[in-house]
Amino acid sequence: MESIYLLKYGELSLKGANRFRFEKLLCxxxxxxxDGLDFELIRKQGRIYLRAGEKDHSQIVNALSKTFGLVxxxxxxxxxxxxxxxxxxxxxxxxxLLHKSREDSSPIKDNNLPCSQTSYKIEARRxxxxxxxxxxxxxxxxxxxxxxxxxxLKVNLNRPDWxxxxxxxxxxxxxxxxxxxxxxxxxxxxxxGLLLLxxxxxxxxxxxxxxxxxxxxxxxxxxxxxxTSEKAREKVEHLADILSAYLxxxxxxxxxxTEIQARIKERSKxxxxxxxxxxCMMRISGIIARNTxxxxxxxxxxxxxxxxxxxxxxxFTGSMxxxxxxxxxxxxxxxxxxxxxxxxxxxxxxILPFEDCCTLFTPPHPLINPNYxxxxxxxxxxxxxxxxxGAVQDTRVIQF
Amino acid sequence: MSSIxxxxxxxxxxxxxxxxxxxxxxxxxxxxPSSIHRAGREAExxxxxxxxxxxxxxxxxxxxxxxxxxxxxxxxxxxFSLIRRGSGKKVILSGIEHASVYQPAMSxxxxxxxxxxxxxxxxxxxxxxxxxxxxDKQTALVxxxxxxxxxxxxxxxxxxxxxxxxxxxxxGIRIPLHTDAVQGFCKIPFNPVSLGVDSASLSAHKxxxxxxxxxxxxxxxxxxxxxxxxxxxxxGQRPGTENLPGIYGFALAAxxxxxxxxxxxxxxxELTGALISEIEGIKGAIxxxxxxxxxxxxxxxxxxxxVAFPPIPGEVLVRVLEEEGFLISTGSACSxxxxxxxxxxxxxxxxxxxxxxxxxxxxxxxxxxxxxxxFAKVLKEKIPGLMKIAG
Numbered sequence: 156m157e158s159i160y161l162l163k164y165g166e167l168s169l170k171g172a173n174r175f176r177f178e179k180l181l182c183x184x185x186x187x188x189x190d191g192l193d194f195e196l197i198r199k200q201g202r203i204y205l206r207a208g209e210k211d212h213s214q215i216v217n218a219l220s221k222t223f224g225l226v227x228x229x230x231x232x233x234x235x236x237x238x239x240x241x242x243x244x245x246x247x248x249x250x251x252l253l254h255k256s257r258e259d260s261s262p263i264k265d266n267n268l269p270c271s272q273t274s275y276k277i278e279a280r281r282x283x284x285x286x287x288x289x290x291x292x293x294x295x296x297x298x299x300x301x302x303x304x305x306x307x308l309k310v311n312l313n314r315p316d317w318x319x320x321x322x323x324x325x326x327x328x329x330x331x332x333x334x335x336x337x338x339x340x341x342x343x344x345x346x347x348g349l350l351l352l353x354x355x356x357x358x359x360x361x362x363x364x365x366x367x368x369x370x371x372x373x374x375x376x377x378x379x380x381x382x383t384s385e386k387a388r389e390k391v392e393h394l395a396d397i398l399s400a401y402l403x404x405x406x407x408x409x410x411x412x413t414e415i416q417a418r419i420k421e422r423s424k425x426x427x428x429x430x431x432x433x434x435c436m437m438r439i440s441g442i443i444a445r446n447t448x449x450x451x452x453x454x455x456x457x458x459x460x461x462x463x464x465x466x467x468x469x470x471f472t473g474s475m476x477x478x479x480x481x482x483x484x485x486x487x488x489x490x491x492x493x494x495x496x497x498x499x500x501x502x503x504x505x506i507l508p509f510e511d512c513c514t515l516f517t518p519p520h521p522l523i524n525p526n527y528x529x530x531x532x533x534x535x536x537x538x539x540x541x542x543x544x545g546a547v548q549d550t551r552v553i554q555f
Numbered sequence: 556m557s558s559i560x561x562x563x564x565x566x567x568x569x570x571x572x573x574x575x576x577x578x579x580x581x582x583x584x585x586x587x588p589s590s591i592h593r594a595g596r597e598a599e600x601x602x603x604x605x606x607x608x609x610x611x612x613x614x615x616x617x618x619x620x621x622x623x624x625x626x627x628x629x630x631x632x633x634x635f636s637l638i639r640r641g642s643g644k645k646v647i648l649s650g651i652e653h654a655s656v657y658q659p660a661m662s663x664x665x666x667x668x669x670x671x672x673x674x675x676x677x678x679x680x681x682x683x684x685x686x687x688x689x690x691d692k693q694t695a696l697v698x699x700x701x702x703x704x705x706x707x708x709x710x711x712x713x714x715x716x717x718x719x720x721x722x723x724x725x726x727g728i729r730i731p732l733h734t735d736a737v738q739g740f741c742k743i744p745f746n747p748v749s750l751g752v753d754s755a756s757l758s759a760h761k762x763x764x765x766x767x768x769x770x771x772x773x774x775x776x777x778x779x780x781x782x783x784x785x786x787x788x789x790x791g792q793r794p795g796t797e798n799l800p801g802i803y804g805f806a807l808a809a810x811x812x813x814x815x816x817x818x819x820x821x822x823x824x825e826l827t828g829a830l831i832s833e834i835e836g837i838k839g840a841i842x843x844x845x846x847x848x849x850x851x852x853x854x855x856x857x858x859x860x861x862v863a864f865p866p867i868p869g870e871v872l873v874r875v876l877e878e879e880g881f882l883i884s885t886g887s888a889c890s891x892x893x894x895x896x897x898x899x900x901x902x903x904x905x906x907x908x909x910x911x912x913x914x915x916x917x918x919x920x921x922x923x924x925x926x927x928x929x930f931a932k933v934l935k936e937k938i939p940g941l942m943k944i945a946g
Binding site: 381417514515 | 871
């Protein structure tokens, strides 16, 4: 009996002739994530198996649950295609699951209380049709064995507490509940994009979404000392670090933006400041993206969320990048974005009180419906080309 | 680049001599003062001697000192002891108290207490008459700080003690008075006994001693039923093995400071006076509270100066000055999304807009005229440019 991780991928299996390429990329990404651990990755019959030592279990679970392209995984018991060995493995697996469910229940336990019953269901699949028992017969046999072996287990085919899966393929694989992974496509299959990462709630979620669609992601942050603090920059670095667990590393481009911000404040109308800052950021991001091989920008904008994210505002700021801009959150409301931010564990960092823009540069009544031509003129009036080139030149890259 | 430190109210650079003495003592006398063997007895001697030194610096009895982990713990001990006291369910405190008084007091509302907050006037001072009208038989404690940690206002604690005495004479009800003296001890003349308080909180690191140690003065005859149990240390009122190195360092720092208190006060008063003159010459500068315009003002501790250059956010000014090699502080945050409330300054009638721009400059004896002149020069250079951006 051998313990092995069984990895499941969702939409990759729908790919046609390219499927092999996607699977290979997924395996490369997993190898990168597990770098430094002792493991073996096996691709066989449309499945990926991972063989690794028990000591690395928590690191492996953490890495796989953040791997784009995988939908789920589980630690499985692999045995020969022999019914007695399969029965033995089923007992072993049930024991493990019972032990885990006891551990997961309330830490304050009264050992005198009888254990409540746990319900289960066996789901058997037999892709090797030469195996003497069919799927239904396998399930019945194992159901009988488990019920007679464990008093606390009972069968429930409709709403079981757990499902014990049995797959008879090149060998027999038995596994319990699956751990969910993010799904999507393997990182890197869709090219490379540059994420505008602020310290807020939205942009990390946008980065996650586009990583999930296979974009390799770099990030850019606009730093404005002394108007924003080092703590604000550290917060963004921390967000990049959290994202890097999903994105298998991330390069953060820190752009010195203070001089440009001061120029905008000096030369433009108060109500246009926010839009012009966004425009300059898009322009700089476009340049950095082109310089570093990215083919698109990613922003956390959501239609109508703030003045700079109205349709007219987005038309203007987006046009300044001269590049494809992905806005994966465009149709989500704040509550939905917050739910995702909590799920990917960036929320608690995003709400730290270190703002990415000083109040001096946030007009009380910013433009909501800007005139496109007027804003382009205002942008040109800044005469900021030299400052923009300087900011790009002085950009510092931090690798996570 | 070495920086000029102007944040002495946050903490004070350690006294190197004291550090050395603490190091030597810690190695030589590591025993637990509660142990009955020789090492323990030696440690106990040092503990007693430290208590004696500190009590002498305060002008109180040694038995009136409880060593604690610092000002925050001392304040919390006093406030939360009310839970065990039972009688009286009302606490009166000034609205300008440090968070370590204000927040425990607010927590007491969960235990059925009402908290009466007394505002300061526009000069940052508490009017004892405002406290007097709030006193009743339900009042379990009055807490008023000695020196405000943001503006340096010296509060009329002695007058408030008189008010409480007079209430006692009239009604026979004795209400204890607590003062947070963390920013006053060893900086302005302070004797808790003659001041008439029942308890006072002190902190070592604000006077050049070590972190993690402080004291609570509890006047003989006053008693607070503190919540701690589990050991006999500090008369059983603050049990736990004593932080002897910290306590020893605290006593040594206090001993050194108290010797020079008058001369230090004089020289820092001159320093601050000169700085106020320089700052008043900068267009747009506002000294807070605004009554503190005259250079020598005995209603303020000269060690602390609050100033604003609206609309420059205080936090931005702190960072600009840091780049120039000067470390000052602010309690405000440059937040574009949330409107912050500024409790302490608000309680002095200072608007949130002005408070948002406020910075605190706090000095020590070692600050020196030359450093302050350089500081004032940099302020004069930087403020106009920032005003232009901010305007």
